[in-house]
Amino acid sequence: MAHHRKSSQPRQYGIARRDFLSYIAAVSAIPTIALRAEGQVAQRPRFNGNPFTFGVASGDPEPNGVVLWTRLAPQPLQGGGMPNEAVPTRWEVADDEAFANVVQSGVAWAMPQLGHSVHVEVDGLEPHRWYFYRFHVGDETSPVGRTRTAPADDAMPDRLKFAFTSCQHFESGYFNGYPHMQQEDLDLVVHLGDYIYEYGGVDKRPRKHIGGEVKSLDDYRIRYSQYRLDETLQETHRLFPWLVTWDDHEFDNNYANLVSEEEGISPEAFLARRMNAYQTYYEFMPLRRRSFPQGPHMRLYRGCQYGRLANFHVLDTRQYRTDQPNGDHQKPMIGKALDPQATMLGAKQEHWLMSSLLSSPSTWNVLAQQVMMAPLNRGEGEYRRYSMDQWPGYEISRRRLLRFFHERNVPNPVVLTGDIHLNWVNDLQLDFQDPKSPLVGTELVGTAMTSGGNGGNHIPEFERAAAQNDFVRWYNSNRGYVSCELTPKTWTSHFRVTPYVDKPGAPILTKASFVIEEGQPGAKPA
Numbered sequence: 287m288a289h290h291r292k293s294s295q296p297r298q299y300g301i302a303r304r305d306f307l308s309y310i311a312a313v314s315a316i317p318t319i320a321l322r323a324e325g326q327v328a329q330r331p332r333f334n335g336n337p338f339t340f341g342v343a344s345g346d347p348e349p350n351g352v353v354l355w356t357r358l359a360p361q362p363l364q365g366g367g368m369p370n371e372a373v374p375t376r377w378e379v380a381d382d383e384a385f386a387n388v389v390q391s392g393v394a395w396a397m398p399q400l401g402h403s404v405h406v407e408v409d410g411l412e413p414h415r416w417y418f419y420r421f422h423v424g425d426e427t428s429p430v431g432r433t434r435t436a437p438a439d440d441a442m443p444d445r446l447k448f449a450f451t452s453c454q455h456f457e458s459g460y461f462n463g464y465p466h467m468q469q470e471d472l473d474l475v476v477h478l479g480d481y482i483y484e485y486g487g488v489d490k491r492p493r494k495h496i497g498g499e500v501k502s503l504d505d506y507r508i509r510y511s512q513y514r515l516d517e518t519l520q521e522t523h524r525l526f527p528w529l530v531t532w533d534d535h536e537f538d539n540n541y542a543n544l545v546s547e548e549e550g551i552s553p554e555a556f557l558a559r560r561m562n563a564y565q566t567y568y569e570f571m572p573l574r575r576r577s578f579p580q581g582p583h584m585r586l587y588r589g590c591q592y593g594r595l596a597n598f599h600v601l602d603t604r605q606y607r608t609d610q611p612n613g614d615h616q617k618p619m620i621g622k623a624l625d626p627q628a629t630m631l632g633a634k635q636e637h638w639l640m641s642s643l644l645s646s647p648s649t650w651n652v653l654a655q656q657v658m659m660a661p662l663n664r665g666e667g668e669y670r671r672y673s674m675d676q677w678p679g680y681e682i683s684r685r686r687l688l689r690f691f692h693e694r695n696v697p698n699p700v701v702l703t704g705d706i707h708l709n710w711v712n713d714l715q716l717d718f719q720d721p722k723s724p725l726v727g728t729e730l731v732g733t734a735m736t737s738g739g740n741g742g743n744h745i746p747e748f749e750r751a752a753a754q755n756d757f758v759r760w761y762n763s764n765r766g767y768v769s770c771e772l773t774p775k776t777w778t779s780h781f782r783v784t785p786y787v788d789k790p791g792a793p794i795l796t797k798a799s800f801v802i803e804e805g806q807p808g809a810k811p812a
């Protein structure tokens with residue numbers, strides 16, 4: 287067994303001083319936070335209540351490890367309720383739920399600069415297996431989390447099961463998909479963004495945001511706290527490792543790089559707010575230190591490989607994009623939508639993506655990303671309209687990527703999309719204006735967990751769009767999530783829907799199932 291118990295003897299609290307100093311240096315790079323905590327360490331912290339109100343989470347699995355997360359907050363909606371000092375937090379990983387065989391343990395620092403969040407990058411674990419983990423601080427112990435490592439890079443597992451979702455506007459309803467997701471036998475949960483919404487509270491909705499539109503660090507922290515106190519969400523984090531990316535609402539609706547959707551916001555004010563948003567996202571998500579925020583910048587695009595079966599290329603289509611062309615909204619595909627300088631990913635991320643695709647040894651190449659890639663014409667008759675916020679607003683970028691899939695024979699590209707609060711199953715054609723053009727990939731668009739309300743409604747614009755765009759294989763307006771089962775030969779997707787979200791406790795229905803066969807882009811009814 288490769289397992290060993292990490293000795294904490296030669297180390298202070300299990301962290302080498304060198305590591306601790308570099309960690310402090312990294313934290314100090316965040317200019318907004320005072321550094322009062324240096325040198326003040328709570329030896330025997332006492333809390334006014336259980337500090338593990340946010341439970342536990344794990345994420346970014348690799349073959350030898352995973353990120354473990356918690357956040358100490360005995361008074362989660364009153365600023366956390368923690369002393370302004372660094373708090374050593376013990377963590378343990380075990381083979382079994384009873385912790386009879388602890389295989390790794392150590393101490394991590396809950397830093398006041400990061401809202402007493404804890405991110406532990408555990409390594410030395412075995413590939414492709416379940417583990418249990420928990421934290422201890424003072425006399426308190428966290429709930430026991432369950433997590434799973436990725437398979438070895440050169441392994442070909444028989445199957446991988448994961449679910450993906452997005453768009454969980456709290457006020458629109460209850461996260462009714464999550465209790466059903468918890469019952470599934472999943473290796474991983476993928477979240478494609480709009481994990482929170484930034485808007486202020488509005489009366490007469492199923493639930494209500496605390497406070498106004500979020501802007502300050504405290505505002506964002508309270509907003510994430512409110513979401514994370516939802517038991518259905520928290521429990522789903524406890525049960526599976528998550529692979530997360532953001533869309534726009536983690537910061538501000540339809541933002542593009544330094545450009546606000548509202549007029550008259552200075553780039554400085556916008557960047558200062560973005561710094562608060564990005565820091566809070568990091569604080570609440572089980573992310574590796576490679577994603578540590580650097581002021582208003584944060585690297586979230588990254589890979590996550592499941593052996594030779596699947597390779598997730600997690601994208602960030604917000605932080606580096608050029609401004610939405612033609613005044614945003616829905617416009618004909620003309621003018622700036624065809625600007626060759628326009629970019630959805632930015633040059634660096636696009637280069638990284640293409641390199642990752644070329645070197646990928648995996649059968650299924652998954653793009654976990656935000657906005658719809660198929661060029662959906664939402665207009666009527668000869669007046670063709672496309673969303674300028676989605677890939678067709680960055681049409682040259684879009685074509686370049688699809689041509690790359692085709693010319694470089696990228697194995698089985700499958701694009702996962704959130705954002706639009708509807709289900710779509712789309713063929714990705716090399717040239718959508720040529721009906722004979724080859725298919726080069728498949729797009730699966732997950733609907734929202736709650737955003738848009740109960741759903742299942744008749745939306746004439748989208749029904750027309752589904753009918754008039756030949757690449758659309760399926761369209762649906764319910765809320766829910768998508769459950770995927772991958773084998774070396776097939777990718778099967780079950781579109782799970784909840785009939786309502788305005789009350790808790792909805793049942794789950796499988797509205798449709800589609801299968802993609804290896805080597806044949808495009809999904810067919812299963």
Ligand SMILES: [Fe+2]
Binds near residue numbers: 535706707
């Ligand atoms: Fe959304």
